Amino acid sequence: MANMAMTMTDLQSLGRTEDKVLLERTKARDIECGEVSGALYWSCDEVADFIQMLGFPRYRECFLRNKVDGRRLIWCDASHLPSLGITDFKHIMSIAKSIREILQIEKPYWNRSITLPYAEPVGRYLEQRSVVGRRSDELDYVSYTNDTRDSKFQPILTNQGVITWY
Template structure:
């Protein structure tokens, strides 16, 4: 696991478990591996979803959610938006698209997303 901004998208369940341990939560490694949380699925890990993984301590949930947002490079949870909010930033939209699986998604680059949006 390196420090490339989008490298986490390629993380396996084991990579995510190693990361969760590295940020100070080794007790939750099994929660992430048993639920097969990959780097792409990590995008959706927030305080709403953590209890489903077996993480119920609220302070831990807040800390992990903050570290996930930090890893993603976002300041707010992507899916807590209102239609009254300003337009999406491209990086957040790209991350949301990359969370999906499939050949088209695997090949998607930020430049391609920009081109798709502008047409």
């Protein structure tokens, strides 16, 4: 039985190693393209250090206790920060703004046209990456943008410069 437990442990650690290798490969491709922030790949301690660097050391423990890493940081907007224990409105606004800036997420606009996608490509990509799993670990920004090309998300094509006069 002891050999069986050792084997299961070895298999579990092997699975984690494969996922780490896959994640490192995806991270390298994302950083190389230049569109995705490295903050997506932060650990819980790096996120807590970022919050402390913003001037909010009292919230460091809130982020550590809730195990907010780079993937979970994507969902830390003004509506979710109170559930982490941040209740001061000015602090919520400041932290949410800093998170948007570090992740390069656009500011939400109330008057956004319904003809546009609900978010920019980077924001939609980050939503896909916030899910944990092998499929998400394999997904990089370039392949995501290639796979999700859709006419409704493309700019309107015009014939400017093509009109000829006879």
